[in-house]
Amino acid sequence: MENFLEDVNKKINGVPIQRCYHCRKCTAGCPMASYMEHNPNKVIKMIQNGKRDEVLNSSTIWLCLSCETCITRCPNEVDIARMMDVLRQMAIESGVGAREKNILTFHEAFLSGMKSGGRINEPIMMVKYKLKSGDYLADAMLGLDMFKKGKLALLSPRTKDMKSVRNIFEKTKTR
């Protein structure tokens, strides 16, 4: 059986993450490092040390914004942004779920909107997110302002060939 490091490397399908020599350039440039419980380079060390549960359970992997500053600056071309995607997907597929629940709830509301219309209708997506997160009041005034300025169209054109979109969701389903 593959260990955690081998599993992550296989899924990244690029430069092996153990090429990292902890210069911390990724962490220095990361806009989210100060909000994370583990710095990006520390996550690599934790994976090398086999700390699967700790990594998949961490808020760090969900707070990563995918701004790709880390991979841009890494002297060893370790794709940390891709690594974070891999870890999020592993957390979902292994049933660990998301330590940052609202972030995954947002992604799910977004994808479910796409599945039903092919394109994102922002008001419907927001309602789905609010119902699932229970975060009803945040942004209510902003939403009203946006609606008044015509930024939230209740009816927007959908993709016509919805079968092809649903088919993609069906065939890439992982759990």
Next chain:
Amino acid sequence: MKVSYYPGCSLHATGKEYDQSMKAISRALDIELKEVDDWSCCGASSAHSTNFDLSIALSARNLVAAEKEAMDLMVPCAACFNRFKTAEHHLKADKELKSKIEGIIGAKYQGGITIRNPIDIIYNDVGLETLAAKIVKPLTGLKPVSYYGCLLLRPPEVCQFENYENPFMLDRIMGSIGADVKNWSYKTDCCGGSLAISKTAIVVELCDKLMSAAREAGANCVVTACPLCMANLDMRPSSDMKLPVFYFSELISLAMGLSGAQETFKSHIFDPQPLLRQLNLI
């Protein structure tokens, strides 16, 4: 020139000013836009954050649809641009993945079209001299900082944008339409992107940092080419930190004196019209 056009979901909703002004300036700069037939969402952050195959397949569906026209594909939204370039990168590098994705979408991916953002098209194909020759109202007094954000630039080998740590194309475009562009070191910093709704407090801090840096640089506004950056910078900074934020295409439209150029300013959340009036630009 004639190009395929992929607006993406944002440009039909929160980013409608970008769509309207992009279409207007394209007409005026002799760029004919042909919308990609029956496009669907690129998948955005939500797909690649949770399911790699889904993220590549959703983008590939659109790339295959665009390939039918065999023209360059203009993608104004930086997020869609990034997703398409990323999908292209993986599909060209990994044959096994390519055949898997082709099986999922039920179509062959050729990889024969060039995915481009409008900054690149205006700078390299239209050219600054041609643009400058069409300016009737130079934006004198407007002092923007150019904000490129993340998704146009990174990762560099995927996006192939010039000078990814200190890009200049947008600065020069703004200079050629008469704006007094201010230099700053936050051109490529992140605004918080897709966490605006689920982690709002953090995004407010990131946006405040950008606005404070823009003010220090002597700017009176911010110019962007990304609907996510626009939404965050227009809505999320603390009220005493806000500055007007524009899509670069809105400012080109204004400087070219195009009809309807002023309409898009009315739907910004933070009203840019007082500044433009004060500078006698509207």
